[in-house]
Amino acid sequence: MKDFSLQGKVWLGENLNGQPGAMNWVNDAALLQISASSEEEQRRESWSGKRNISATLSTGSEVSFTLTLNHANAKNLALGLYGTVNTVASDSVTAEAFPTGLVADDHVVLDRGNISNLVIEDSAGSPVTLVLDTNYEIADAVGGVIRILDPASLTQPFNADYDHGASTDVTMFTQKAPVRYLIMTGENTVDGSADKVRVRLYKLKFNPVNTLDLINDQFGEIQLTGTAILDTNNEPSADLGGFGRIELLEAS
Template identity: 35%
Template sequence: MDYFSGQGKLFFGQRDTAGNPKALRWVGDAADVSFSAEPDVLEAKENYSGNRQTVVRITRELKMSFKASLRQISTENIQLLTQGDAVAQSSGSVTNEIISPTTGTLAVGNVFILAAQDLSAVTIKDSSGTPKTLVAGTNYDLDAKSGQIEILDATTGGPYTLPLKADYTKAALSRVKMYTAANVEYWVRFVGLNTAVSGFPKVVLDIYRTRLDPAKDFSMISDDLNTFELAGSCLSDQTKTAASDYGQFGRLVQLT
């Protein structure tokens, strides 16, 4: 028997129709990886001895759950945490995109959001008969990476007619729309090292069918290094039998 102190790599991959894993992906540094059994147990006590002793214990259902704490972020990890789908922003040019209300008054402090991010060659103009071009650094502050402007001066070079319009070039990138992939099931694999034993022998955990919950907390501001909590239910894999070498929930292999 050995003591155990674990480290290792956590991998996720979707399953094919036969219940086998597709390509797996390492999710990066994880602060915690664990699974737990959650049996639904019925117990009954006898009513004749005066001691009310338990005489029957029946396991009605055996459930299993999984959780992990991720320490690194990526588009793919955000998909896992938010049950989202990745959407590609293609590169190209945009002309005359309306970015402000069509009525009202342009005011200092107004922030207007462009439809794309990671922009270059940005021009902001109004809707006059001959459009007037606003000057970056004078009339507005541009955050080209996030794709937004903030009005600094609404009068110099004006008056300006709403709506404001934008011309720009956008770079290719990937973004995630949240909570659109709730029914995706994953094969989870942990390849660990037992650092309490000389030579760091490996331990391999496979969980065949995991359905994740969306992250309950996704902190965007912190003084510390953020961790992102993954949790979900491990379902019985009906493509396998309990009598097989795999079992129906998972398998744990200790290597020497």
């Protein structure tokens, strides 16, 4: 491979004793970058008057990475948020209590979103059903947001029955730092080159996402960073190495 500019797919999965487990394609990855460095201790002589370096001692090597993802699917978000992915089925909710002391123009957000078949009652001995567009309005059905219009003659708290749609929820910081095996399958895009590349990084520990733009005038992205951990299963082999390898693939 001579001049190069690579594009390709990035796959992440569990590291199973140095080998990749079931892999997940991250979809469109805008950037995969690795940075390698070594650390050393220096000793300077004290006899010449110039304090020249007289010896060096290697104290370790480090590989870090940046992975920028264009798709905010649940698994990608969970990587950056140290989160858990939970699937919530569509269902019905009964007697979800509103906050007390509501007045006209207050807004209430229901526990679930994408609501339908909403019925709201007050807490009188014989409950009164609130009238849509008189006592309340649905400000945002997808967001589950209710606006109170006229609660004056009603007994609070109000209680809501409704149906809600399914969702995939991603929690924040409910998992330890994720460690993943990475494989990139790529091709050189310079001048129609047929060069193919495969990159393996055995054991990547992800940092939490530094910034996640939720409201933005530009395309959003998930920028992930982290450090490659020494894989002791592969390190003894000179053909594998402890951190990863780059395979320049020849046409079959």
